Amino acid sequence: MEDHVEKFRQADALAQNILRLTRNTLLVNLRFLDLALSQFQLTSYPGTLATDGQHLFYDTYYVLSMYKRERGRNVRDYLHIVLHCVFRHLFTSANIDRRCWDLACDIAVESAIEDLHLESAACNRAYAQEETLKELRSQVRLLTAEKLYRYFLDRQLSDDQMARLRDPFLADDHRAWYLPVKSGQGAGGGSQSNGRTPETGTPGKQKSGRGGQGSRARTPKSGTERRDRDLEQTWREISERLQVDLETISRRHGTDAGNLVQELKAVNRETYDYADFLRRYMSLGEVTQVNQDEFDYIYYTYGLSLYGNMPLVEPLEYKEVRRIKEFVIAIDTSGSVSGDLVQRFVTKTYNILRQQENFFTKINLHIIQCDAEVQEDRKITSQKDFDNYLDTMQLHGFGGTDFRPVFQYVDELVRAGEFTNLKGMIYFTDGRGIFPEKKPDYDAAFVFLDDGYDPPDVPVWAIKLVLQSEEI
Known part of the structure; x- marks a missing residue:
């Protein structure tokens, strides 16, 4: 028994040396990953390879066998795990x-x-991936996890199809991702007993309330109640620093690592709540509504106690609120913009605006369609008008893209007295057009769809908002 334990200790020491050598190989070739590569605590555990963001779980004999079979396999697997984090x-x-x-x-x-x-990460697995990667790149513009996730969800692949697709790309066990982290632990710290072990819970046991295999969910976002916030913040800072490094100091690597840079941009992109974004265009006005905020209970109860059922003060029957009153929605109907996306965008905007706390009873909303010239202007004065517009909505144009005619047209409406206090305009577009040179007298925002490429720069006076397709 003691001889068996001693042999395992020797084997484990050798496995750890291999992993340290692997890490050093990556440090020499990818210096911009120095901080990320130093985060893990090596923890021996039966299985293959896994991580929870703090520990690198490894099977001693698995590491030794992979090193004996293909030295590049260890390097690729280690880098695979680091990039997940x-x-x-x-x-x-x-x-x-x-x-x-x-x-x-x-x-x-x-x-x-x-x-x-990376030559040191070359292994047989890479050759088995070529055909699948080539096909996916023809279907998905940028191979980020979020876009691929949506792509596979939409195709409703069977378990067997999923397994066949994943086999050439498989390097580690992901079960540790879906387990809780004890609070107060950051990446790279703690002992084996304080962290998680990959086998705690299986995918089958996680099915209820953990996004089991039968569930269909929206595109995942970073941040979860099941994960330690300090750990996520650590990796967020590493990711942001890495992006800056690739775009500045390590520009040579940034040129060679286009997918890595694009993935970092997608991960680190600031997310927006479109509903909150719309609220910046609200105006102050009075509505008929009991104003409990300015109601004085002291005088009310004092009157009831003094005169029986005679309160000294009643609640105000009106209150001032901020809601949408005057607004312009401009729609790019050039040939490069999808009609389905346009309809989804207008519908989403309507669903936000029709909420009672966002809409005044009487509004002055113009929905303008434009390609190289203004094609249609539909005036909306009530929720009923908006309902009718959605029921009969047809797109016009499909020519070139020029943003200037809409701004000129809206300026003419303002001069003609059509608007008394126009708060702003939202222009939904793919961005490939001519922008006005001068700032209008109202706020203007350009809403772009994230198509995998960097959206064009907008003038300094304009606001830029980038939405994911699933956010529309």
């Missing part, structure tokens, strides 16, 4: 479809590794 794939929503998410994450990191052209 850098892209914050571990921090997902609780109701995610784990099959699709695991597959999407593995393909995303392997695509990024392939983009680095």
Whole structure:
């Protein structure tokens, strides 16, 4: 028994040396990953490889066998795990479809590794991926985990299809991602007993309330109640620093690692709540409504006690609120903009505005369609008008794109007295057009759809908002 334990200790020491050598190999070739590579505490555990963001769980004999079979395999697997953390794939929503998410994450990191052209990470697995990556790149513009996740969800692949697709990209066990982290632990710290172990709970046991295999969920976002906030913040800071480094100091690597840079931009992109964004265009006005905020209970109860049922003060029957009153929605109907997306955008905007706390009873809303010239202006004065517009909505134009005619047209409406206090305009577009040179007298925002490429720059006076397709 003691001889067996001693042999395991020797084997484990050798496995740890291999992992440290692997890490050093990556440090030499990818210096911009120095901080990320130093985060893990090596923890021996039966299985293959896994991480929870704090520990690198490894099976001693698995590491030794992989090193003996293919030395590049250890390097690729280690980098695979590090990129999962850098892209914050571990921090997902609780109701995610784990099959699709695991597959999407593995393909995303392997695509990024392939983009680095790292000779020390070459192994047979890379050759088996080529055909799948080529096909996916023709279907999905940018192979980020989020876009791949949506792509696979929409296709409703069977378990067997998922398994076949994932096999060439599989490098680690993801079960540790879906387990709780004890608070107060950051990446790279703690002992083995304070962290998680990959086997605690299986995908089958996680099905209820953890995004089991049968669930279909929205695209996952970083930040989850099941994860330690300090750990996520640590990796967020590493990710943001890495992006800055790639775009500045390590520009050479940034040029060679396009998918890595694009994935970092997507992960670190600031997210917006479109409803909150619309509220910046609200105006102050009075509505008929009991104003409990300015109601004085002292005088009310004093009057009841003094005169029986005679209060000295009643609640005000009106109050001042901020709601949408005058507004312009401009729609780019050029040939490069999808009609389905336009209708979804207008519908989403309407669903936000029709909420009682956002809409005045009487409004002055203009929905303008424009390509290289103004094609249609529909005036909306009530919720009923908006309902009728959605029922009969037809797109016009499909020519070139020029933003200037809409601004000129709205300026003419303002001069003609059509608007008395226009708060702003939202222009939904793909961005490929001519912007006005001068700032209008009202706020203007350009809303772009994230299509995998950087949206164009807007004038300094304009607001830029980028939305994911699932946010529309």
